[in-house]
Amino acid sequence: MIAAYRVSIAAVLLLQPLCIIAPALGASQNEVVDALGRKVEVVTPVRRIVALNSDAVEVLRILNVQDLIVGVFSQIDADPQFWGDLVNRRKVGSWREPNSEVIVELEPDIVLAYAKTPSPEWEARMAARGIRVLRFELYRIDSLEREVRELGRVLDRKEEAERFCSWHDLWLRRIREKVASVVPRPSVYVESYGDYVSAGPTTGGDQMCVDAGGRNISDVMAIPFPRVTPEWVVAQDPDVVVKAAVSNAKYGAAESGAALNRVRDRIMQRPAWNLIKAVSSGRVHVLDSSIWVGPRAIIGLAYMIQWLHPGLMADLSPEALHKEYLETFQKLPYKGVFVSDPVAGSDGKCP
Amino acid sequence: MRSEAVSQGYIARNRQKKLLLVFAFLLLAMMAAVGLSVGASAVGPLDVLESLFRDTGRANTIIWQLRMPRIVMAMLVGFGLGVAGTVFQAILKNPLASPFTLGIGSGAGFGAVVVIIFMRGGLYPQLAAASAFVFSLLSAFFILGIAKMKHASSETMILTGIAQMFLFSALSAFFQYMGTMEQVYEVTFWHFGSLSKAGWREIGFTSLMVLIPFPLLVRRAWDFNLLATGDESALALGVDVERLRMWGVIAASLITAGCICFTGVIGFVGLVAPHIVRMTMGSDHCTLIPASGLVGGLLVLAADILANTVWAPQVIPIGIMTSFIGVPFFFYLLMKRTREYW
Numbered sequence: 280m281i282a283a284y285r286v287s288i289a290a291v292l293l294l295q296p297l298c299i300i301a302p303a304l305g306a307s308q309n310e311v312v313d314a315l316g317r318k319v320e321v322v323t324p325v326r327r328i329v330a331l332n333s334d335a336v337e338v339l340r341i342l343n344v345q346d347l348i349v350g351v352f353s354q355i356d357a358d359p360q361f362w363g364d365l366v367n368r369r370k371v372g373s374w375r376e377p378n379s380e381v382i383v384e385l386e387p388d389i390v391l392a393y394a395k396t397p398s399p400e401w402e403a404r405m406a407a408r409g410i411r412v413l414r415f416e417l418y419r420i421d422s423l424e425r426e427v428r429e430l431g432r433v434l435d436r437k438e439e440a441e442r443f444c445s446w447h448d449l450w451l452r453r454i455r456e457k458v459a460s461v462v463p464r465p466s467v468y469v470e471s472y473g474d475y476v477s478a479g480p481t482t483g484g485d486q487m488c489v490d491a492g493g494r495n496i497s498d499v500m501a502i503p504f505p506r507v508t509p510e511w512v513v514a515q516d517p518d519v520v521v522k523a524a525v526s527n528a529k530y531g532a533a534e535s536g537a538a539l540n541r542v543r544d545r546i547m548q549r550p551a552w553n554l555i556k557a558v559s560s561g562r563v564h565v566l567d568s569s570i571w572v573g574p575r576a577i578i579g580l581a582y583m584i585q586w587l588h589p590g591l592m593a594d595l596s597p598e599a600l601h602k603e604y605l606e607t608f609q610k611l612p613y614k615g616v617f618v619s620d621p622v623a624g625s626d627g628k629c630p
Numbered sequence: 631m632r633s634e635a636v637s638q639g640y641i642a643r644n645r646q647k648k649l650l651l652v653f654a655f656l657l658l659a660m661m662a663a664v665g666l667s668v669g670a671s672a673v674g675p676l677d678v679l680e681s682l683f684r685d686t687g688r689a690n691t692i693i694w695q696l697r698m699p700r701i702v703m704a705m706l707v708g709f710g711l712g713v714a715g716t717v718f719q720a721i722l723k724n725p726l727a728s729p730f731t732l733g734i735g736s737g738a739g740f741g742a743v744v745v746i747i748f749m750r751g752g753l754y755p756q757l758a759a760a761s762a763f764v765f766s767l768l769s770a771f772f773i774l775g776i777a778k779m780k781h782a783s784s785e786t787m788i789l790t791g792i793a794q795m796f797l798f799s800a801l802s803a804f805f806q807y808m809g810t811m812e813q814v815y816e817v818t819f820w821h822f823g824s825l826s827k828a829g830w831r832e833i834g835f836t837s838l839m840v841l842i843p844f845p846l847l848v849r850r851a852w853d854f855n856l857l858a859t860g861d862e863s864a865l866a867l868g869v870d871v872e873r874l875r876m877w878g879v880i881a882a883s884l885i886t887a888g889c890i891c892f893t894g895v896i897g898f899v900g901l902v903a904p905h906i907v908r909m910t911m912g913s914d915h916c917t918l919i920p921a922s923g924l925v926g927g928l929l930v931l932a933a934d935i936l937a938n939t940v941w942a943p944q945v946i947p948i949g950i951m952t953s954f955i956g957v958p959f960f961f962y963l964l965m966k967r968t969r970e971y972w
Contacts, residue, residue, distance in 0.1 A: 473815060568812045
């Protein structure tokens, strides 16, 4: 009896330190290189994530780690159809100025934010509470794969990350290879949000235009989103006009391209724009912001290559690509309209 | 003998004011000619002259559909804001009063923000303009409502206007806070102000809003002069002060709303144009009202020409450029003045 008692006490003495040490033994440090090129130490496994923007949440769903999300940006409420159950997660405020108190209360292992927003001061406040902030530009097509891989590695979802990156890379490479030898490159006026606000150098829109085999007429600008005069666009006489519009439509709600067609028609009716080749040949296209930049930028790119080089990639169907993305990586059915209809009577080619 | 000298001095001053008015008008016309002759395409002064008399095809389209509407809108908006600023300063007897001090500009901004954030304003810019117009008038009527209860004292109106300005600014900021990155971009660019969106249809509407109240305001110029001597004196000389204030706010608000609903916020002109005129021509509202309009037109037109040329092909937003050229000029006059003018 006494012997058994001694054995059990010895077992307890042996097990107690193990119980304390074991979880820590399972944890390890992982170094992540973020969009600013910084090496950020993250304790893994990551169990609690706060995502401050839609691109981050979408990528987390690609990696199939949506269950780890404990806090989301407040604007997620605007589209419950797309985000599903995620709208019920704790809201942490705006992507620009999140509520630090709520985030601290959620005790996340990491917070995913854009490269420059929120401010470095806010990040310092988070760091003081032991919360790591990873800054990623998940809206840029040229850095998306690297960042998804980096996130996949730190979240132990390498396989999911690789599956998406392979799919993304396959199409991106095919598109780039196909357009590499195409000459001449059509000149394109890429208009961002706001009338006469063009997508200048270093922007996602500029990158997409170049990838689609176009020459962005605004790549001579000194700032990313310059306002230009209508006359300057007329003087440049672009072959194609591409406009990104914020339709604010809930996912799948648009049954026709009517709203985007109205934007297209308004552009075509701008004073003196009948002098522009793109307008006279009906090569004016509008795409929804959801496929403009972000993880779905490849879909926007697929549409752009059809508009800039009709017939060049006959095997590339933007709708099919979009369907595949939504069904495979977001587990959502494909529905909705995301681009304006072609102008009646236009063959999509330069006059 | 003495009264003859006084009246001759008065006539001479009047002549001088008229000459200054003519000079301002000629300067505005010259500036307009410069504005018509510069642009991104190779359409120069000779093309402009030619297109005034016959259809020159492409050049004609560029001049009549792009440059002319922008120039006309710049003059109209500057004129309107200058006149509205003068009226607000007169009825509130405050040198800091302007369409924006009373929250009318913030009201317009809030109207545009509501549509951009909640009603797909990016897709429907006319809706944003309509909302900006309605909200700027609503803010004016709110001031009138409060003022009516407190017998239209200038202090009540200013305090209500400032409170309203902060309220609308806070509401706009709150809605932007709720907006997505894309919507925030759209709101930001709306607030920068732009004349590029002006077409002849918009000019038609703005000119109605500006040019119909204008002669009515000039007709009441003597009443504004009497108001400047004090409410009691004006009342004693037969001016219905309360009615004049109410009517002045309505007229100046209509002008402001008509000016900024299509162009976005072009601040500062309404504040500075009347002061520039007071420093150079005195405070007689018979000349102050039209001259402030002309100076406002000059300021916005000059700002527009510089905005489109100094950093071409980028355009510096008109709201920013107006302050860039107006503030140094204002300081210059302020430092040069030798007597109190207010």
